[in-house]
Amino acid sequence: MEFGFAPEDDAFRGEVRAWLDAHATAAAGRRDWERALGAAGWIGLGWAEGGYGNRTATLTQQVAWAEEYARSAAPPRSGHIGENLLAPTLIAHGSAEQKARFLPAVAAGEELWCQGYSEPGAGSDLAGVRTAAVPEADGYRVTGQKIWTSLAHEADWCFVLARTEPGSRRHHGLSFLLVPMDQPGRIEVRPIRQMTGTSDFNEVFFDGAHARAEHVVGGEGNGWRVAMSLLGFERGVSTLAQQIGFAEELGRVVRDAVATGAADDPLVRARLVRQWAELRVMRWNALRTLGGPAAEPGAPSVAKLLWAGWHQRLGELAVLVRGAGASIGPADWSAAAPYELDAAQHLFLFSRADTVYGGSDQVQRTIIAERVLGLPREPKGVES
Template identity: 70%
Template sequence: MEFGFGTADEGFRAEAREWLAGHLVGEFASLGAAGGPGSEHIGVEVRRAWERELGGGGWIGLGWDRVHGEYGNRAGSLTQQVVWAEEYARAGAPGRVGHIGENLLAPTLLAYGDQAQRKRFLPAVARGEELWCQGYSEPEAGSDLAGLRTVAVRDGAGYRISGQKVWTSLAGEADWCFVLARTDPAERRHRGLSFLLVPMAQPGRIEVRPIRQMSGTAEFNEVFFDGAVARADHVVGGAGAGWRVAMGLLALERGVSTLVQQVGFARELAEVVGAAVRGGAVRDPVLREHLVRQWAELQVMRWNALRTLGAAGGAGGAPSVAKLLWGGWHQRLGELVMRVRGAAATVGPVDWSPEAPYELDALQRLFLFTRADTIYGGSDEIQRNIIAERVLGLPRAERGMSRVEREMPGAERK
């Protein structure tokens, strides 16, 4: 793929830089790039205000409609989406609280929703006014998504939802949740599921419980549904089409946003290199080689992401390859932090006590949070199976196959 930026793209870049410089001020600038993975608990209200600021400038949803921008968003080409993503990350802007609505829900509604659903939900996301979370994983259905137990029973003009979701990012802040639930109890596995849009403001029917992690923070949540209500016209793709819609959403999950992520990775790598220089660890030739290798691998990830941008439906296993690349890379960076800092990396604040939550610095959080990088969003084992079966065409070996492998998302495709 030939990927380059033309004159129009560079003009767009100048406009993006000017807008960010003029609006990333005050409390927004003070927050910096906080609010990404591992620090999603920081500055939530400021980041909500920043979301509305972005919406007012038309910067949310550049890729939804590349011609008209009919939902309140700017119309942006693929290269302009990349330009905006890179400039946003380079400006050190806050982590987005609206990314699930913009990058997951919106493309899904454009692909599978009806016009009424698009008109109801997309403008609110584009204005930065409504936030979303994702109700997929369950305690007994993580990688085995088709084994979920949450049910939605038809009740007049809507559905009553009962069940539990887990590892739900932003559930405490979200206004809405898209929930995968079983609507046909007579069907099994991936059949009989539906994709429902559920309002979160239902006291007594929806409960959110934060999950405290070893980093001391709680980015993820458990969500309990006890008769929560969803309207029948808020079922995306129709009743029973939930598996098709859910798998379509997962194929959309890793696109231009991976380039934003990589700019953030570059910033983290620069911090690690700076720590190695300040502490003298860079004089170790083996450690220095690892630092250079991390830099080289990051360049490879960037070019791979650019090469595969726009692949329809994640064709060629590109999303799985990308997840394998960045998950392992980021985890190795966290391990490298510990080597660079040596024994000092294990030292906490002087006023630490078992009764009080401990505080970690950014590099300590980096190490602890990256332990999960090869698990969440589809574990490395699942990604390798997808590549083996769907890209390389290797046979599915039923004998000796683990339950997770046998029942992985997409396993119904023979």
């Protein structure tokens, strides 16, 4: 597999870098930034279907955009769930009316989305979803709880995996619904405070929230097929941008190791070299996957296993090279104010969850065993 950048890709990269340099530092709020990206045509570069307000770009140009964005001082994206998850799913499974209604708003940065998949008791085992969508006159009444919902506090819409067939079990009887979040009294969003002191995730409670009949994607009862298709889009070009951030974190750990003298320890040096080598392997694997068959079995699971364990080990190494000082908070900390973490402390604490969220390591290994290696399926209990 050859994955190289042609002269036109380098020219595109230069255009991206110049635009980001000119606009990223002037960005106001995150929603305003999404609108600026949309107005300049930077949203939806990877969509397989045009005509919805987005410019088109080759795969190598999409990689260039993602890498330059990660290197820039641009704000964190609020629209990536709509752009990289919902939009490809609608293009693959949505009706013409659904595409015309939702894709232009995503491309313009006007509507933000969140993902309503995981539930208490149905996280890594997504087939255990219990949120119910009961038919009513002009749609569905959705009742249940979702958890670990990123950006729910900012989102205008949520795509929700819900059970539309009473009494159904496992992956049967599920539907993929598009639910507006602006329903006071019917939808409640509660932030989840993490060990880092931040609240990147939320709980979402649906109490009879309304979803319109024409906002079922892929047809009633086909939610599992649509949901699995969406997960296939979750780890694509964005993994390369993620690795740019990983490289910056690794560089910071190396500088700390040199400053504290920890790098003089041959065991520490060996671990630093291994982190660097494994990061290179992750990049080559991501490029191989992008340049290979469109539906390579198990590729997303392999990528998740690689980066989750790598990032967690980097967090452990970050505090190791700092020594005892890594356990000390700021001098002006008081019980009356939230504590603040430095970069190494935040990396260590946040990365503890890397091997759990987005599909635990155990689940990824099961997927590889069953779908790639052809081993016997793990017993799931009684199924309908």
